[in-house]
Amino acid sequence: MTEQLADLTRPYEPQAVERRTYAFWERLGYFTPTIDPTRRPFVIAIPPPNITGALHTGHALTFTIEDILIRWHRMLGDPALWLPGTDHAAIATEYLVKQALAQEGLTKEALGRRTFLGHAWEWKAQYHGIIVEQMKRLGVSVDWSRERFTMDEGLSRAVRTVFVRLYDEGLIYRGEYMGNWCPGCKTVVSDLEVQHRDEEGELWYLRYPLAADPSRGIEVATTRPETMLGDTAVAVHPDDARYKDWIGQELELPLVGRRIPVVADAAVDPAFGTGAVKVTPAHDPTDYAIGKRHELPTIEVIGADGVMTAAAGRFQGLDRMAARAEVVEALRQAGALIRTEPYNHAVGHCQRSDDVIEPRISLQWWLKVEPLAGPALEAVRDGRITIIPDRFTKVYTNWLENLHDWAISRQLWWGHQIPVWTCADCGRVLVQIDNATACPGCGGKRLEQDPDTLDTWFSSALWPFSTLGWPEQTADLAYFYPTTVMETGYDILFFWVARMVMMGLHFMGEAPFRTVYLHGMVRDAFGRKMSKTKGNVVDPLDLMDQFGTDALRLSMVTGNSPGNDLRFSEQRIEAGRNFANKLWNAGRFALSYRPPEHSPEAAPLELPERWILSRARAAQREVTRLLEQFQLGEAARAAHDFFWGEYCDWYMEMVKARVLDAAPAGSAARQRGTAAQRTLLDVLEQSLRLLHPFMPYVTEELWQHLRQCRPSLPESVALAPWPSGASAPPNGSASGVAGDGDGAAEEAMAALITTITVLRNYRAEHGIEPTQKLTVAAGAIPGLPNNGYLLEVLANASLVATPGPGPLVKLLVGTAELTIATSSDLPAERARLEAALAEAANEASRARAQLGQPGFVDRAPAAVVAKARERLSLAESHQRRLEAQLAELLG
């Protein structure tokens, strides 16, 4: 890619390099790992984006986190597989396709199943293409050769296999039970797909007269008066003294005239309402249970489409909402409405269409979850699976401990059609993996497949193993299962994560992943959830166009921790862009730096080189440690701080200080220049590797430039070894001191840096013009004699053996004392000394207080006590010297 490199003399334009860089990576083919039995692979199965639309910032967050982990592990040398794919998102996609068709005045019923599915596949193709493009732009290093789709052939076979096995094991059963019905989507949905919202409603009090004596009656309270048409009993608590005599009596249902019994059932809360509850077994889960216990008839008055049925009598044909008003009015006229009161209660809505969910009895396929939930709980309890952050462990276990059976069938067309056939001739039911062609019972050929499809999460639950080839025993499956990390949003902990654990354990005998890393939700700048209706959705592509991918990625991980929501704003991403820009500029400085009369021979490393190399290793260790703990934001910050705050702000400035040192050939300065050039590139090279997982594009671009002067480097930074900071860097490049840290260099340089800072402060506080040099006595500061040029350039000071004549000022730098010749006037100097003295006295008294705490010296660790003593002695010495200085000044 040499010929296409961005111009180093020009500002960085991320957009210009991103596409070709991704293509370059793809050409190298290293996103496809090689199976190496001697190494444990690092595997992430991508949370497959729904093909419902383009990607949003939530995807940018997921993919950024996963890409950081994958790139890091790839650099560590692990066979790293990130397996991509997309999800058919049954109900969501069908809903959108139906809406799109509605624009053209078409309905799925009019088109028929086959044609409708054709449209859905077209939709899938379109959005799949968009999603793939967006993912590539984001830089995701997934293995495209293994890409899957939940409805492709292999995964469909996995779904059927699972269904059949669970059926054979008796875990899947079919039956008429009460489920959550969405009249808009015209399908049953699972408990999880119902979103409860508190709504202001009313509580209507109705009077049901005693059949034998209409002058007496029983009052019931309801939030859903329209369902009274389907009432088949009134229930009271068995111990409720008020109603003892009513139990077993018959009431006459107003408007309908039906005779209904009063039954006693413990499910009734005597304290609520009137203590008597109308029972509508066809339209309420509790009533349904009561109905079962008392063998009450069920009368369906609301149909599948939310419209009143024939059983609703004169209300037939009315929408359920309209029916409510009509029924209330009729009850009022009949004198059966006693009163109403305002009432807040939770109303279930369809996650997809937002329609009010209707509890409804229908024939569905169900999955018994209890036998699956136990092992899933155990896997987390015994630590085979770790959830990050830990607090979600409890959420996970609470949910699994209170699971109801899962309604897995859907009255939808888009999805995996249930592999169950009924023989039209003999009525035999076939549950099998392959399409049924002939009835084994009667030989009949008229087999009808169950028209329903499976819940989209049924197939997602198999993702970690179905994508690796299961039910075939493939090499991929043997090597890459179980996956390592499941990274996803906490919002689908139940929908997806828990179900993957259940299925993985059941079918593979091993948990599908070791670590669950849950990220938070991306919210807008005001903390609101992003939604299309609010119009606050941010398109990641726009952001990448505007700021660059690296900037977007960085803004996704910095200043955030696992499980916490992320408030997104353009200001955050600007900071990322600035850093990418910094990186680019630092790179071009390092790459273009030529010391005067550059000579290639090795030169000894001096203090600044030893220092920055030691600091680089420290940063690498820190970043590694943080990544190991999944503290990605902190890791990015540590890398950022090292690069900007130490390499750029200090080391590069130190290097520049030498260029100005016009020294004759063969002099020390000449030597320094050579060592500096080498070190500048060494640390750049290490930094590119360190930052690459976070900012793949700039680092790759600079890497390619770096390779022009160091051709032995790996052809991509993505393939370079991870800088662990443990020892000397590889590739034979100069590394300075071997080992972990160069304590002596760090200490000496810290003293110099403090000195320079003290001088800069002094200049700023005293308003000393940049043109004016400070005259400073050399000697007192460790490292100063040999590195005086640093002080001269970075603090704009001129070093002399003995300062003066004229007024002298002594600045305290740690235990040392820096003497500068200055024109500072007496009042200003006095003020400075007094302020410093006050501070030193303050510090001393704080240290004294700590040491004086009863028990401190005895109970605190020796190191802490020693530190406090050191603090005290330094503060006291400062105090004494400042007092002396003050006395001298005044006296």
Added chain:
RNA sequence: GGGCGAUUAGCUCAGUUGGUUAGAGCGUCUGCCUUACAAGCAGAAGGUCAUCCGUUCGAGCCGGAUAUCGCCCACCA
């Protein structure tokens, strides 16, 4: 009705084995177009870490309570 999270600088947030001087980005103020970068450089101001009680020699961090905001779960009509 349960459970969880948040509360730290003007704003957005870090702060993961409790050590006395709590950090970053953005914003603000001062001075600099110093030939890598003004998307920058050098400085500065700004916090009784929501409140109360406790544990401890020592608490932003551990325990308890309270307040405010947010989220999740839940078949009381």
